[in-house]
Amino acid sequence: xxxxxxxxxxxxxxxxxxxxxxxxxxxxxxxxxxxxxxxxxxxxxxxxxxxxxxxxxxxxxxxxxxxxxxxxxxxxxxxxxxxxxxxxxxxxxxxxxxxxxxxxxxxxxxxxxxxxxxxxxxxxxxxxxxxxxxxxxxxxxxxxxxxxxxxxxxxxxxxxxxxxxxxxxxxxxxxxxxxxxxxxxxxxxxxxxxxxxxxxxxxxxxxxxxxxxxxxxxxxxxxxxxxxxxxxxxxxxxxxxxxxxxxxxxxxxxxxxxxxxxxxxxxxxxxxxxxxxxxxxxxxxxxxxxxxxxxxxxxxxxxxxxxxxxxxxxxxxxxxxxxxxxxxxxxxxxxxxxxxxxxxxxxxxxxxxx
Numbered sequence: 001x002x003x004x005x006x007x008x009x010x011x012x013x014x015x016x017x018x019x020x021x022x023x024x025x026x027x028x029x030x031x032x033x034x035x036x037x038x039x040x041x042x043x044x045x046x047x048x049x050x051x052x053x054x055x056x057x058x059x060x061x062x063x064x065x066x067x068x069x070x071x072x073x074x075x076x077x078x079x080x081x082x083x084x085x086x087x088x089x090x091x092x093x094x095x096x097x098x099x100x101x102x103x104x105x106x107x108x109x110x111x112x113x114x115x116x117x118x119x120x121x122x123x124x125x126x127x128x129x130x131x132x133x134x135x136x137x138x139x140x141x142x143x144x145x146x147x148x149x150x151x152x153x154x155x156x157x158x159x160x161x162x163x164x165x166x167x168x169x170x171x172x173x174x175x176x177x178x179x180x181x182x183x184x185x186x187x188x189x190x191x192x193x194x195x196x197x198x199x200x201x202x203x204x205x206x207x208x209x210x211x212x213x214x215x216x217x218x219x220x221x222x223x224x225x226x227x228x229x230x231x232x233x234x235x236x237x238x239x240x241x242x243x244x245x246x247x248x249x250x251x252x253x254x255x256x257x258x259x260x261x262x263x264x265x266x267x268x269x270x271x272x273x274x275x276x277x278x279x280x281x282x283x284x285x286x287x288x289x290x291x292x293x294x295x296x297x298x299x300x301x302x303x304x305x306x307x308x309x310x311x312x313x314x315x316x317x318x319x320x321x322x323x324x325x326x327x328x329x330x331x332x333x334x335x336x337x338x339x340x341x342x343x344x345x346x347x348x349x350x351x352x353x354x
Contacts, residue, residue, distance in 0.1 A: 003176040003184055008159040009044050009051035010067040012059070013037045016077040016107045036073045036099060036139045043149035046167045048160035048200075050175050056082040056107075068159040071097045073139075078103040080115055083122040090130045095156065097135045161185070163201040171196050171234065182208070184243045189234035193311055195340065199229045202244065212253045213241045216334070220245075221253035235340030236311075267305050267345070271297040283310050297323055299353050300345050307332065309341035318343045323353045 014034055018025055044051035051071075059082045070086065072078075075098070083103060086096060103123055106115030126134045135156060140148040146167050153160060161175040162185060170191040176184040183203065189196045202210050210230060212221040223230045223242070232240065270280040274294040283296075309316055315337045319329035332343040 003178045006050050006161060006175040006177055006183075007052045008067060008161065009049050009069045009071065010054045010058075011037065011040055011051055011071045011073065012054055012056075012075060012078075014073065014075045014077070015055065017075065020077065034074045035143065036145065039143065039145040040071060040073060040149070042169070042172070043145035045172045045174065046146050046164070046169060047150050047153055048162040048164045048167075048173065049149075049153070049158065050161060059085050067094065069095045069097065071099065072103065073099045074101055075103055076101055077105050077107050078119060079107045080118040080122065083119055087122060087126055087129075090126060090133050093133070095133050095135065095158065096126065097137060097152070097156070099137055099139050102136060161203070165199040165201070165229065168196050168198060170194075171198050178243065182244045184241065186239060186241055187232065187234070188239035189236065191236055193236050195236060196234045197231060198234070199226075199231050201229050202242075205244070207246055208244045209246075210242050211245045211248075211250065213243055215241065220250055222248075222250040224252045235342075238339035267298050267300065267307050269298060273297070283308065297353060300349050300351065305345045305350070307343045307345060309343070312336075312341045316341045320345065320349055322349065 014037075018034070041051045041053070049069075056079055060079075070089070086094075090096060103119055104116075106112065106119050108115075137152065139145075146169060150167060152158060161183070162173060164171070164173070171187065171189055173185055173187045176186070178184055185202075187200075210223045212223060214221065223232075234240070268281050270283065272278050272280055272294055273296075274292065307318060307320075309318070315335055317335040318332040320332060321329040330346045330348060332345060336343075
């Protein structure tokens with residue numbers, strides 16, 4: 001409601017070519033498609049750009065006013081009207097990238113020879129008049145579109161809303177423009193079991209800084225820069241909403257209060273009592289055949305410690321109590337339903353067996 005999605009890259013799929021060869025393909029899961037069509041959108045997002053799919057009706061309607069780049073992945077067939085509109089937008093600086101082939105024929109059979117010749121003439125005009133905006137490239141043989149698109153961004157100076165220095169196939173971003181003109185980004189790690197760490201450079205403006213809006217706690221945190229960039233540590237399935245705001249007093253986002261690496265300061269050496277007593281160095285799932293109640297006993301050192309539940313499919317909540325004691329269980333923070341299920345043990349339990 002208060003922000004609009006930003007799109008700077010348009011992708012025109014070869015719909016007419018696919019339909020003419022294989023018939024109408026049912027969306028959203030067509031049986032026949034060009035490999036790079038879906039991978040292009042992902043690669044753009046993973047490299048800090050914002051792509052969307054368009055069709056010829058969108059091209060010949062309002063034109064490409066909101067896009068800086070138009071990508072044609074293996075598009076051979078295009079209407080003369082769409083190609084004319086592309087030329088008009090190239091005049092305004094829009095870059096056109098043709099992958100594996102260039103448009104060489106029109107759509108449909110009516111006046112086919114006449115329209116084919118017109119399309120070829122318009123493509124030749126684009127090559128001749130805008131050689132600095134019209135590019136012909138080949139898709140990567142190894143299907144590594146993340147690195148391929150990154151090289152394309154660097155060599156052709158393609159638009160990006162943020163610079164992601166170490167793009168990852170599981171880390172996606174989407175950019176927005178808020179009512180007051182401020183930028184916002186939604187960044188997520190889609191991996192269900194592994195954490196991800198990325199370095200990002202945001203477009204900076206004097207007096208503004210990136211702020212994390214934590215929807216779970218209704219708290220705002222500032223991101224602390226590290227050598228001119230911002231390092232984001234994302235737990236499994238975790239997402240962040242980052243808004244560029246005027247500088248204000250706020251706590252730093254507690255990335256390092258939530259250890260994500262293998263050397264994390266987490267509890268270990270559990271005695272697990274269910275059908276039998278077993279020792280676990282870390283928490284792992286119980287046998288599939290188990291049903292009932294299991295008791296976990298562990299010694300909490302005096303230093304700060306965390307309880308890492310590992311992989312959890314659903315919502316978790318942790319309460320601890322002293323072994324053999326009559327004290328009431330202590331709740332360890334709020335229930336967790338996303339990200340890493342990591343809980344800090346209360347200070348009152350340090351040095352005790354719980």
